[in-house]
Amino acid sequence: MLIQQLVNGLTLGAVYTLLALSFSLVMGILGILNLAIAELFMIGGYLGFTLITAGFPLPVAVLGGMLGAAVIAIAIEKIGYQPLRDAPLVTPMLSTLGFSIILQNVATNIWGSDPAQLPDEYFGKQYAFGPVNIGEMQLIVLVATVVLVALVAYIVQKTPMGRALRAVAENREVARILGVSADRLTMLAFILSGSLAGVAGVLIALHYGTITPYLGVEIGLKAIAVMVIGGTRQIWGALVAGPLIGIAEVLTVAYGGSQVRDFVVYGFMILILLLRPQGLLGGARSDQGQRV
Amino acid sequence: MSTYYASLLAESGILLLGALSVYIILATGQLSLGNGAFMGIGAYLSSYLTVALNVPLTLALVISAIAAGIIGAIVAFPALRLKGIYLAMATVGFGEMVRSFFLNFDAMGGSGGYRGMQHISVGYVWLWAGGILIAVMLLERSRVWLEMQAVHDDETAAGLIGLNTTVTKIGAFGVGAAVAAISGGLFAHHNVYIEPANFGFDRSIEFVLAVILGGSTVGPGSLVGSLLLVFLPEFLRPIADWRLAAFGTLLIVVLLVRRQGILDRSLIRTLTFRRAAA
Amino acid sequence: MSNALLQLTGVTKTFGGIHALSGMVCEVPEGKIVGVIGPNGAGKTTLFNTITGAYRADAGEVKLKGVDVTQWPSYRIVREGIARTFQNIRLFGSMTVWEHLLVAQPHSESAWRRLLPIAWANPAAQERAEEVMAFFGLTELRDRPAKSLPYGIQRKVEMARAVTARPKLLLLDEPVAGMNHDEAEEIRALMIRLRDTGLTILLIEHDMNFVMRLCDYLYVLDFGVLIAEGRPEEVRANPVVLDAYLGKDS
Numbered sequence A: 001m002l003i004q005q006l007v008n009g010l011t012l013g014a015v016y017t018l019l020a021l022s023f024s025l026v027m028g029i030l031g032i033l034n035l036a037i038a039e040l041f042m043i044g045g046y047l048g049f050t051l052i053t054a055g056f057p058l059p060v061a062v063l064g065g066m067l068g069a070a071v072i073a074i075a076i077e078k079i080g081y082q083p084l085r086d087a088p089l090v091t092p093m094l095s096t097l098g099f100s101i102i103l104q105n106v107a108t109n110i111w112g113s114d115p116a117q118l119p120d121e122y123f124g125k126q127y128a129f130g131p132v133n134i135g136e137m138q139l140i141v142l143v144a145t146v147v148l149v150a151l152v153a154y155i156v157q158k159t160p161m162g163r164a165l166r167a168v169a170e171n172r173e174v175a176r177i178l179g180v181s182a183d184r185l186t187m188l189a190f191i192l193s194g195s196l197a198g199v200a201g202v203l204i205a206l207h208y209g210t211i212t213p214y215l216g217v218e219i220g221l222k223a224i225a226v227m228v229i230g231g232t233r234q235i236w237g238a239l240v241a242g243p244l245i246g247i248a249e250v251l252t253v254a255y256g257g258s259q260v261r262d263f264v265v266y267g268f269m270i271l272i273l274l275l276r277p278q279g280l281l282g283g284a285r286s287d288q289g290q291r292v
Numbered sequence B: 001m002s003t004y005y006a007s008l009l010a011e012s013g014i015l016l017l018g019a020l021s022v023y024i025i026l027a028t029g030q031l032s033l034g035n036g037a038f039m040g041i042g043a044y045l046s047s048y049l050t051v052a053l054n055v056p057l058t059l060a061l062v063i064s065a066i067a068a069g070i071i072g073a074i075v076a077f078p079a080l081r082l083k084g085i086y087l088a089m090a091t092v093g094f095g096e097m098v099r100s101f102f103l104n105f106d107a108m109g110g111s112g113g114y115r116g117m118q119h120i121s122v123g124y125v126w127l128w129a130g131g132i133l134i135a136v137m138l139l140e141r142s143r144v145w146l147e148m149q150a151v152h153d154d155e156t157a158a159g160l161i162g163l164n165t166t167v168t169k170i171g172a173f174g175v176g177a178a179v180a181a182i183s184g185g186l187f188a189h190h191n192v193y194i195e196p197a198n199f200g201f202d203r204s205i206e207f208v209l210a211v212i213l214g215g216s217t218v219g220p221g222s223l224v225g226s227l228l229l230v231f232l233p234e235f236l237r238p239i240a241d242w243r244l245a246a247f248g249t250l251l252i253v254v255l256l257v258r259r260q261g262i263l264d265r266s267l268i269r270t271l272t273f274r275r276a277a278a
Numbered sequence C: 001m002s003n004a005l006l007q008l009t010g011v012t013k014t015f016g017g018i019h020a021l022s023g024m025v026c027e028v029p030e031g032k033i034v035g036v037i038g039p040n041g042a043g044k045t046t047l048f049n050t051i052t053g054a055y056r057a058d059a060g061e062v063k064l065k066g067v068d069v070t071q072w073p074s075y076r077i078v079r080e081g082i083a084r085t086f087q088n089i090r091l092f093g094s095m096t097v098w099e100h101l102l103v104a105q106p107h108s109e110s111a112w113r114r115l116l117p118i119a120w121a122n123p124a125a126q127e128r129a130e131e132v133m134a135f136f137g138l139t140e141l142r143d144r145p146a147k148s149l150p151y152g153i154q155r156k157v158e159m160a161r162a163v164t165a166r167p168k169l170l171l172l173d174e175p176v177a178g179m180n181h182d183e184a185e186e187i188r189a190l191m192i193r194l195r196d197t198g199l200t201i202l203l204i205e206h207d208m209n210f211v212m213r214l215c216d217y218l219y220v221l222d223f224g225v226l227i228a229e230g231r232p233e234e235v236r237a238n239p240v241v242l243d244a245y246l247g248k249d250s
Ligand SMILES: Nc1ncnc2c1ncn2[C@@H]1O[C@H](COP(=O)(O)OP(=O)(O)O)[C@@H](O)[C@H]1O
Pocket: A288, A289, A290, A291, A292, C015, C018, C019, C020, C038, C039, C040, C041, C042, C043, C044, C045, C046, C047
């Protein structure tokens, strides 16, 4: 059932998009890979899960996951990024790796390493559109993704802070010379990115109805691939690459290729890195050589 | 020595080789987050050789190291175009591809894993680990190592003072991959069971962690890091559940206050001087 | 001219719309000190970069002793006999002075020897390093991290590193920039001593007076174009040169 698969792929793709957007907000603007985003996503998922099972409505769960992740993102920025901002870019990446290890360990100790299950009565409803069945949660994921992307787009494109962010993303040197207050921008990038990861976590945890502390690594690494495919210096690349990879994955699984799925996605990522480092959406490469 | 401690000691020897594999590549300024994959290649290949073809273990390890070294050099060739974080991301992708390959490699058990290897002693593990550590420490005093340092510090300038940076970088990747493969072969024959999950992202990260914590500018740093990662949890028994969080914290602290890791040239000098004076 | 060590014909390099170097023609005869002068942004450093293969020339040829090296990778050009320094000092951050002098030596030994500890396997390399260190007066600073040294000394370390490679031609990019008078005089004396050992030098310098008293021949660049050449006194008298200099800064 092709259309059904496309819808399923789109749902997965929506989550990839959110998470890849989360990675690329920091990567595109600061040039660093915040590896802890994967765990913010997982923690967001657990927070949402906990709130829902405690009887809170969905918006509260989403908000809870978002705030929790954003708060941790602030801590990461303050402790793990600020003091290392002048170090080689690999150094802050390693410090975010430290946070990622800590967060995974904390989650394992709080929630256990066995999968947590959501009872069936939550979001089990199915809607039929002709031959296509859409689960209630699937619908929520898709709608929430559209809303969130629109929100981020508004912040980045229309607000003064957002414009400053883009200026920095385009040229870090120029931004420094113009005296754009770098500290606040950095913080904004981390908060936006952390919030998105948190929400994405809530959505996917509720969608799958199950979660483990290893969710972050599984989906987070994939989201890094999605970001690269969309273009690391291209905040919006994820909008194309997310659905693309989501659908491609679901289709390969549906048509008997489940084994090669990861192989193909990561292979594609490496090809992009090598042959088109600006990503699918990126413009032409600049012809300015490195100065000697 | 109880079998428990013997097995911890073997584990640290295996980790030491993994850490050295990262260290050698890092010495040219390249960060690999995919060395778990080379370890996996060494584990699977050497196990196949000893179990299915009855090749003696030492020979199997050598063959695996050479094979992984060639694969490493082949991988490094396109990777020459990538730097810093982009290279790191590509190596993550490579690691995941290899893991996915072994998951589907039904001839050797796929996701079910592979068994049938002969158990090896901790002494044999450390014969390799110690030997390779000494070899690396000798290499650190050679011309080739200076060339690697030059590439690490300033690749463009290295080329412009007459160094063939391509050969240096590919060579480092090849040798690093070979050392990781030996680590994998020893792991397979110490554990006598392997599965693809043994060689994923977590493993690659563990190697990097050992290098960064122990000291990323001197070979013995990897030794310190490996012993620390394996034995520290023993002293942290009361908080055993939190040992990973402790390592994560330690990593952040080290990056913030002592970026070169616990051991560096000047600490080694102080320590050896004291010993000489005593 | 057949006795030219280095010969450039029509060398051109553009960046986007900028013609950093247009149809450069020049020759460096063996055993001489030749200067390249011109205002900031004239293309002098670009000239060095295309000679040493750091940039690929868009057109034209670079010949060393008649061998076309235009398309060669940098390291082969260096091994063929061209060593250089950089306008923005590029020493290796993790190395001592001594290590700089070892790492830049010609690659005559076999691969195996290069894998063994230097102390055992390369007595010749160590002798060479000692010799160059003494020549540049750096012996006292042997084990100091090169980047921790004062600016003027870092420039000397860079020159020494280039000289250990036993080049035929030494390219120096503003070797006395930012130095006081005494330091500059010391470098000038070193250059003359180097020339007297048979080394050929191509030198970029901003300061007219400095090159006047040092060079055997001068090339003047402006906006990537060779606007004048000749012996120092000829160049000094050339109105085109005065114009280029007075029209801009200094
Ligand atoms: N890698 C590069 N990318 C872009 N433009 C460059 C590059 N290198 C040099 N240029 C440009 O070429 C021109 C000549 O520069 P340069 O050779 O450094 O001048 P000089 O050394 O004479 O001061 C300048 O306009 C400079 O901006």
